[in-house]
Amino acid sequence: MQFNSATSSPHMMRDDGISQLMLQLLFALTPGAIAMFYFFGWGVVFNLIVAISTALIAEAAVLRLRQREIKNTLLDLSAVVTACLLALALPPLAPWWLTLVATLFAILLGKHLYGGLGFNPFNPAMVGYVVVMISFPREMTFWLLPSTINPAALGFIDSFNLTFFSQLPAAMSWDSISSATLLDGIKNHLSQGHLLSSIDTNQQLGNLFGKLAGNGWEWINLCYLAGGLWLFKNRIIDWRIPLGLISSLSLLSLLFYLIDSEQYLSPSTHLLSGGIMLAAFFIATDPVSASTTPRGRIIFGAGIGVFIYIIRQWGGYPDGIAFAVLLMNMAAPLIDYYTVPAAFGKRDQS
Amino acid sequence: MFQLSHFKGGLVLDGHKKISTSSAIKPAILPARLTVPLQQHIGHTPELLVQLGDQVLKGQCIAKATDGISASIHAPSSGRVSAIDEQAVAHPSGLKALCVTIETDGKEQWCEPSALKQNYRDSSNQQLLNIISDAGIVGLGGATFPTAIKLQSCEPATINTLIINGAECEPYISCDDMLMRERAKDIVLGIQILQQVLAAKQTVIVVEDNKPQAIQSLQQALQKQAIDNIDVITIPTRYPTGGEKQLIKVVTGKEVPANGLPADIGILCQNVATAYSVYRAVYLDQPLISRIVTVTGDAINEPANFEVLIGTPMNELIAQAGGYTANIGGLVMGGPMMGFSLPNDTLPVTKACNCLLTRVTEDTRQIPAQACIRCGECAEVCPANLLPQQLYWYSSSKNFDRAQDLHLFDCIECGCCSAVCPSHIPLVQYYRFAKTEIWAQEKERKKSDNARQRHEFREARIAREKAERDEKLRLKKELLAKKKIEEEGQQAAVDPKKAVIEAALARVKAKKDNTTEKPKNTDNLTPQQQQKIAEADQRRQQKDNKDEAT
Numbered sequence: 001m002q003f004n005s006a007t008s009s010p011h012m013m014r015d016d017g018i019s020q021l022m023l024q025l026l027f028a029l030t031p032g033a034i035a036m037f038y039f040f041g042w043g044v045v046f047n048l049i050v051a052i053s054t055a056l057i058a059e060a061a062v063l064r065l066r067q068r069e070i071k072n073t074l075l076d077l078s079a080v081v082t083a084c085l086l087a088l089a090l091p092p093l094a095p096w097w098l099t100l101v102a103t104l105f106a107i108l109l110g111k112h113l114y115g116g117l118g119f120n121p122f123n124p125a126m127v128g129y130v131v132v133m134i135s136f137p138r139e140m141t142f143w144l145l146p147s148t149i150n151p152a153a154l155g156f157i158d159s160f161n162l163t164f165f166s167q168l169p170a171a172m173s174w175d176s177i178s179s180a181t182l183l184d185g186i187k188n189h190l191s192q193g194h195l196l197s198s199i200d201t202n203q204q205l206g207n208l209f210g211k212l213a214g215n216g217w218e219w220i221n222l223c224y225l226a227g228g229l230w231l232f233k234n235r236i237i238d239w240r241i242p243l244g245l246i247s248s249l250s251l252l253s254l255l256f257y258l259i260d261s262e263q264y265l266s267p268s269t270h271l272l273s274g275g276i277m278l279a280a281f282f283i284a285t286d287p288v289s290a291s292t293t294p295r296g297r298i299i300f301g302a303g304i305g306v307f308i309y310i311i312r313q314w315g316g317y318p319d320g321i322a323f324a325v326l327l328m329n330m331a332a333p334l335i336d337y338y339t340v341p342a343a344f345g346k347r348d349q350s
Numbered sequence: 351m352f353q354l355s356h357f358k359g360g361l362v363l364d365g366h367k368k369i370s371t372s373s374a375i376k377p378a379i380l381p382a383r384l385t386v387p388l389q390q391h392i393g394h395t396p397e398l399l400v401q402l403g404d405q406v407l408k409g410q411c412i413a414k415a416t417d418g419i420s421a422s423i424h425a426p427s428s429g430r431v432s433a434i435d436e437q438a439v440a441h442p443s444g445l446k447a448l449c450v451t452i453e454t455d456g457k458e459q460w461c462e463p464s465a466l467k468q469n470y471r472d473s474s475n476q477q478l479l480n481i482i483s484d485a486g487i488v489g490l491g492g493a494t495f496p497t498a499i500k501l502q503s504c505e506p507a508t509i510n511t512l513i514i515n516g517a518e519c520e521p522y523i524s525c526d527d528m529l530m531r532e533r534a535k536d537i538v539l540g541i542q543i544l545q546q547v548l549a550a551k552q553t554v555i556v557v558e559d560n561k562p563q564a565i566q567s568l569q570q571a572l573q574k575q576a577i578d579n580i581d582v583i584t585i586p587t588r589y590p591t592g593g594e595k596q597l598i599k600v601v602t603g604k605e606v607p608a609n610g611l612p613a614d615i616g617i618l619c620q621n622v623a624t625a626y627s628v629y630r631a632v633y634l635d636q637p638l639i640s641r642i643v644t645v646t647g648d649a650i651n652e653p654a655n656f657e658v659l660i661g662t663p664m665n666e667l668i669a670q671a672g673g674y675t676a677n678i679g680g681l682v683m684g685g686p687m688m689g690f691s692l693p694n695d696t697l698p699v700t701k702a703c704n705c706l707l708t709r710v711t712e713d714t715r716q717i718p719a720q721a722c723i724r725c726g727e728c729a730e731v732c733p734a735n736l737l738p739q740q741l742y743w744y745s746s747s748k749n750f751d752r753a754q755d756l757h758l759f760d761c762i763e764c765g766c767c768s769a770v771c772p773s774h775i776p777l778v779q780y781y782r783f784a785k786t787e788i789w790a791q792e793k794e795r796k797k798s799d800n801a802r803q804r805h806e807f808r809e810a811r812i813a814r815e816k817a818e819r820d821e822k823l824r825l826k827k828e829l830l831a832k833k834k835i836e837e838e839g840q841q842a843a844v845d846p847k848k849a850v851i852e853a854a855l856a857r858v859k860a861k862k863d864n865t866t867e868k869p870k871n872t873d874n875l876t877p878q879q880q881q882k883i884a885e886a887d888q889r890r891q892q893k894d895n896k897d898e899a900t
Contacts, residue, residue: 001665002694003680007714008779010765011686011707012363012521017772018720076720118721118773238726287725292739294729336740343757344357344595344734345608 018117022077024236025282028227029084032278035223036088039146039216042159043092048084050096050163054103055083062112078117082106085125085283089275089322090132093142093178096164101135102128122329123289126322133322145179146216149207182214183273184318186265195262213272221272228281241290242280244301245308246271252309264313274312274319279304283321289329296332296339303328352554352583355603357596359733360588361766363687365560367524370646370653375528377657378643379670384426384452384661385698386412387439391488392495393419400450404431407461409637412450415483421496422486425461426639426659429454440664440683440697442690449698452661463635470632475506475547478632482547485631486638486701491515491592491621492684494702497628500620501547503613510616512550513601514541514625516557516564517585517592520685523705525642526622528655530557530564534571537622540629541580544620553580555622556601560587589687590764594619596733608760623704643699645671647708649678658699664706665695679711687765720773728767728777734760738767742777745784750791753784761785 036044059079063070086102106128114120133140147153154162154169154177161167168174180188185208189199199209212218231237249270256264270276275283284290284304291300304324311320389395396413400406406425413423433451441447470478483498514537518526530537537555545553557565568582585591585600595606598617606612612619623642630636639660646653651672658667664681668674682689683703728738736757744753761781768777875883 001674001678001681003692006693007680007691007716008776008782009682009684009686009688009690009763010769010778011680011682011689011691011709011713012765012769013717013774014770014772017717017774018723021725021772072718072720078723116721118723235727288723290724292724292726292729293737294726297726340737340740340756341729341735343608343736343760344599345605345610345760346757347605 018076018078021236022081024234025081025231026077026084028231028236029088029224029282031227032220032224033084033088035216035220036092039148039220040092040144041147041154042156043094043144043154043163044088046096046159046163047087047090047092047094047099050099051083051087051090051103052080054100055079055107058104058107059112062108063116066112066116068116073116076117079107079111082111082124082128085278086128088278089125089129089283091140091142093144093162094139095142095162095166098132098136098139102132104128105131118288120288121332123283123286123325125283125286126325126329129322130326133317141180141184142178143181143184144177145207146214149215150179180208181274181318182208182217182269183312187318190263196265197262213269214274217274218272221277224277224281228277231281231285237281237285238287238297240294240297241285241301241304244298244303245280245284245305246276246301248302248305249276249309250305252306256313270309270312275321276308279308279321279325284325284328289332291332291335291339293336293339294341296335299335299339300328300332303331352581352601353603354583354585355600356586356588357591357599357733358735359731359766360590360596361731361769362587363521363589363769365587366522366646367527367560369522370524370644370655371527371531373654375532375642375655375657376670378659378662378667380427380454380456380458380659381662381666382454383432383663384429384454384659385437385449385663386423386426386452386661387437387447387449387698387700388413388423389439389447390423390494390660390701391421392493393421393499395448396420396422398434398448398450400431400434402431402434405429406431406452407459409639410461411484411486411637415486415496419496419499421488422484422637423450424486424637424639425450425452426661427452427454428457428459438693438697440692440700440703444693470543471546478543478547481631482628484637485627487624487627487631488638488701489621490623490627490641490701490704491594492688492702492704497620497624500618501544503611504548504618507549508616509548509550509613509618510552511602511618512541512544512548512553513597513617513619514544514553514555514622515592515594515597515619516555516561516568516622517597518561519558519587519589519592520687520689520705521589522646522707523644523685524646525644525655525704527561527564528644529623529626529642530561531567533626534564534567535575536629536633537568537626538571538575538577538580539633540625540627542577543628543632544625545579548618550618554601555580555582556585556597557582558587558591559584589766590733590762593733593762593764595762608757638701641699641701641703643667643703644705645708646705647682647710648713649675649708649710651675658703660701661698663696663698664692667699667706668695668708674708675710677710677712678708679714680709682707682709687769688763717774719775722771722773722775725772727770727772731766731770733764733766734762736761738777738781741784742775742780745780748784748787750784750788754788758784758788 056074056079059074060070063073083103086106090099106124110122110124110127111120158169208215210218228242232239250267253267253270257266284301291297307324307327308320311317311323394416396415398413400412406412408425408428410425411422412425415422429452431450432453436446437449439447479498479502487497488494489497516526516530541553555568565582565584572580583601590596591600598604598606598612604615606615627638640657642655643658644655645667654671656667681692681695683692684705686707689707722739722742724739732738740756741753741758763778765778771777
């Protein structure tokens with residue numbers, strides 16, 4: 001009997017593929033996304049819808065231009081993951097075109113200009129985020145008070161009009177709707193020469209503080225943490241990058257907190273504010289643009305943590321996740337070069 | 351007593367071993383024709399001893415091991431040599447190889463037993479090694495390295511630990527498992543011979559914990575014979591724990607140095623089936639002419655283990671295992687992780703053939719590879735602690751230098767990385783490609799080095815010959831010149847008048863030189879005196895000039 005299947009060993013392959021990985025990633029994002037929806041309303045959903053549809057259309061178009069297979073590439077869901085990460089990082093009151101521009105830059109410039117999935121040196125979502133952060137600083141501050149303490153939470157219709165038509169609800173101004181985030185508020189507070197212990201005297205900031213970190217934000221971060229731990233349990237992500245990021249950020253913030261608790265926020269506030277958990281488990285762990293060696297991944301994560309702290313504490317932006325990730329993306333090839341593990345039987349020699 | 355260690359990486363795979371272990375080892379039917387390839391081991395092809403038409407007896411040596419690394423080949427059954435030619439064999443390259451075809455006569459008539467008929471304990475090591483060598487025994491774990499050479503290669507009494515490998519970590523394969531279950535006593539006898547040859551201080555049989563029956567039967571055999579210098583060690587089931595270096599790491603916690611041999615750290619590994627063959631050779635005077643083959647997989651009707659004569663066509667074995675199921679899609683020799691797919695099933699069984707794995711059509715379908723997302727899952731499972739993903743990157747871009755920097759040649763091709771790749775990239779294939787490319791380049795470089803050396807040598811030779819010619823010419827010229835001078839000298843002797851004139855001329859010249867070269871009281875002169883001298887000189891000059899003019 002003749003056989004035509006001249007396959008090379010191993011003759012076993014895993015059944016699932018990239019799509020299943022991405023699907024699990026999306027699943028793990030849901031608790032955090034639901035928490036964000038709970039605290040910030042419909043704007044989060046509109047961000048997601050705009051980002052996902054833009055990503056899919058843009059990717060299909062660019063694949064067509066590049067004369068590549070379209071359907072299977074779209075189905076690998078990597079573009080959807082990028083879009084979701086981006087949408088969840090953008091402010092919930094962001095106008096539709098901001099999300100659109102960010103997503104286009106992420107997919108076209110961040111991903112396909114380099115050759116598509118697997119070839120991009122930078123995290124596409126963060127490329128998109130940084131582009132709009134630099135280009136539209138005003139719109140990037142369109143956050144609002146968490147629903148639990150917001151006397152004027154927006155309904156579906158109001159949010160829709162605001163996102164897609166920039167129409168404010170009657171008798172409301174931008175200032176009455178939007179609100180600084182905790183990190184932003186604290187930055188202002190400190191820059192005016194106040195001490196952290198005097199936060200309670202500041203009406204607005206006092207409100208923003210929850211039990212551990214920002215009101216609402218602490219829960220959002222804990223939800224992302226839960227999703228991240230589930231990913232880790234299912235071996236979808238590597239534990240080294242989150243561990244490196246969280247430990248370096250904790251250590252740095254603890255050090256400065258111990259030196260002067262009037263000027264520096266506590267580690268718990270740092271860890272549960274802004275997008276730290278989203279970054280640690282979902283963004284920094286993007287394997288394509290991260291370091292690939294085991295030791296390198298710890299260094300990579302730790303580097304992001306350090307840069308986040310530096311930018312938050314001494315930089316011009318309230319949060320610095322996107323810059324930190326991109327900076328470490330640049331360093332990844334170098335880190336890889338210097339952290340090649342010793343091969344079996346070569347431990348003593350190297 | 352043994353503190354087990356573990357190796358990094360590896361995979362816990364579904365064993366699928368029960369498929370083929372429900373029945374005892376079955377003797378395979380004697381086929382009408384046996385095709386015995388001469389090259390069934392690592393090393394040189396043995397020297398053919400038979401001719402077309404010869405009658406051969408069962409166990410008769412038909413090809414003798416050459417010097418160096420080689421192994422003898424024996425007739426698996428009695429019959430007539432009907433062909434000696436190149437035939438398709440089971441080899442990944444698909445190339446043909448020299449085979450001896452024997453038309454069996456069905457008598458199974460054994461050849462004369464050899465002279466040695468004494469207790470092996472009274473035999474010298476060299477005698478035992480000769481028996482093992484003459485029996486054509488090779489490592490049956492897969493590498494097929496000639497056993498006698500492996501045993502001889504280490505310095506006497508340097509082996510601390512003899513490890514008998516019964517791990518059998520690849521899924522589906524169960525030939526060692528069944529051998530240990532059914533012939534534990536013989537294996538132990540074989541091990542004792544190896545112990546004696548090596549003077550090993552410590553001997554262990556290592557079995558994965560998914561073979562409790564094999565472990566039990568080995569322990570019983572040891573107990574029954576009251577042997578206390580062999581231990582059975584149970585290790586966790588984890589692929590590729592049966593790899594020599596991985597096994598040593600698990601059992602002793604030591605890492606064999608890269609590019610080194612286990613013997614360098616006082617360890618020697620032998621497969622259980624090899625130990626069993628040693629027993630057959632020494633106790634029964636039977637060379638290696640058969641082996642246990644697992645016929646299994648999802649596309650065979652009656653999977654089982656068979657004791658098969660070397661040279662048996664695979665399809666006869668398949669037929670004996672009830673034939674293929676309807677959805678047969680492929681046949682693999684070896685296990686699913688490291689075996690290679692066969693182009694057809696008419697190839698002969700060799701010493702290396704531990705398993706025939708049938709595969710259903712769905713499993714043979716290639717899943718199209720996607721882009722590498724650098725997830726690093728491959729690095730997590732790599733037992734050689736490499737970065738498979740980086741190796742893939744550099745192998746596919748033909749950056750072979752960088753691939754070698756990343757220890758490409760430490761890859762054992764176990765296949766773990768490919769098996770876990772979410773992008774379904776056939777990683778191992780890329781490494782094989784890179785390795786063969788590098789070997790080819792190396793060969794090419796050697797070739798061009800040779801050519802360059804040849805060229806340089808030629809240039810040097812031409813230069814040397816030219817120099818020699820020049821030297822000869824010079825010597826000849828000198829000789830001629832000398833001759834001329836001598837001849838002139840003789841002429842001078844003949845003409846005395848001329849000599850007198852020459853001598854007079856020389857005297858005059860010398861006198862002249864003397865007069866001009868000896869001015870007196872010329873120190874500390876006044877300017878007036880100097881002027882006078884200058885004027886005198888001028889006049890003398892004029893006079894001389896006048897003289898010459900006239």
